[in-house]
Amino acid sequence: MKIHPTAQVDPKAVIADDAEIGPYCIVPGSVEIGAGTVLMSHIVLFPGMRIGKGNTFYPFSSIGGDPQDLKFEGEKTSLIIGDNNVIREYVTINRGTVTGGGTTVIGNNTLIMAYCHIAHDCHVEDGVIATNCLHLGGHTHLEPLSRFAGLVGVSPFVTVGTMAYVGGFSRIVQDVPPYMITEGNPAEVRSVNVIGLERNGVPEDRIAAIKEAFQLIWRTKPRNIRAALEKLEDSASGPTPEVAHLIQFLRNTQNGKQGRALETTRL
Numbered sequence: 001m002k003i004h005p006t007a008q009v010d011p012k013a014v015i016a017d018d019a020e021i022g023p024y025c026i027v028p029g030s031v032e033i034g035a036g037t038v039l040m041s042h043i044v045l046f047p048g049m050r051i052g053k054g055n056t057f058y059p060f061s062s063i064g065g066d067p068q069d070l071k072f073e074g075e076k077t078s079l080i081i082g083d084n085n086v087i088r089e090y091v092t093i094n095r096g097t098v099t100g101g102g103t104t105v106i107g108n109n110t111l112i113m114a115y116c117h118i119a120h121d122c123h124v125e126d127g128v129i130a131t132n133c134l135h136l137g138g139h140t141h142l143e144p145l146s147r148f149a150g151l152v153g154v155s156p157f158v159t160v161g162t163m164a165y166v167g168g169f170s171r172i173v174q175d176v177p178p179y180m181i182t183e184g185n186p187a188e189v190r191s192v193n194v195i196g197l198e199r200n201g202v203p204e205d206r207i208a209a210i211k212e213a214f215q216l217i218w219r220t221k222p223r224n225i226r227a228a229l230e231k232l233e234d235s236a237s238g239p240t241p242e243v244a245h246l247i248q249f250l251r252n253t254q255n256g257k258q259g260r261a262l263e264t265t266r267l
Helices: 194-199 204-219 225-233 241-255 261-265
Strands: 031-033 049-051 062-065 078-081 092-094 103-106 180-184 187-192
Touching (some): 062 078, 092 103, 187 204, 194 204, 204 225, 204 241, 241 261
Parallel strands (some): 031 049, 049 078
């Protein structure tokens, strides 16, 4: 392994042979770092972390710090980071809390740009792109391939659906439906994320089905989401996989508190 002489690395840390630890990095014990992962410089890791393969951490990121939660009293909790992620400058990611399950999770192939903050007990799934200054409150869940423009604030316990796009400067206080573009303050569903769907290989006929669902749910007046979901389910051919996921997502949201399905898990 390649460790710069100015780095402080606890001998108890488990580090792959081809990992790189750059100048002035701090790596404590009870940390695992997988093959091909690079810590460029001035990166601080905290105990209780497992980092997978092929990750790149840019300077001045602080990863695995104590949760910023007044209920936290020093319990042993963890942060798990998957493979092939890019963590840019000044990113902060906190470990989990006991009341939230104990673990913060970052999946694979994510891009987390500069100055983003990922709070305790968040679950960021594969392929997420977080543009500069995205701030996630505790217990937030980002489904795969969701996208965020810059300077977005997401309230605790929010779920953002797969292939959703959140516009810049948005204030997100409720769940963001999958496949949709949501933006504003207060944030509203604006349209179908056609470009995102096409880039991720969703067939044209299934994109058309999502567009029909969007019109029925958000453009029919007077708006009645429950009635719209029942109509979509009762269609002659049945919902496509994407529309079925959208239906279940919206039902979970409506059954939660304050438009946030994960609020039902609050202790």
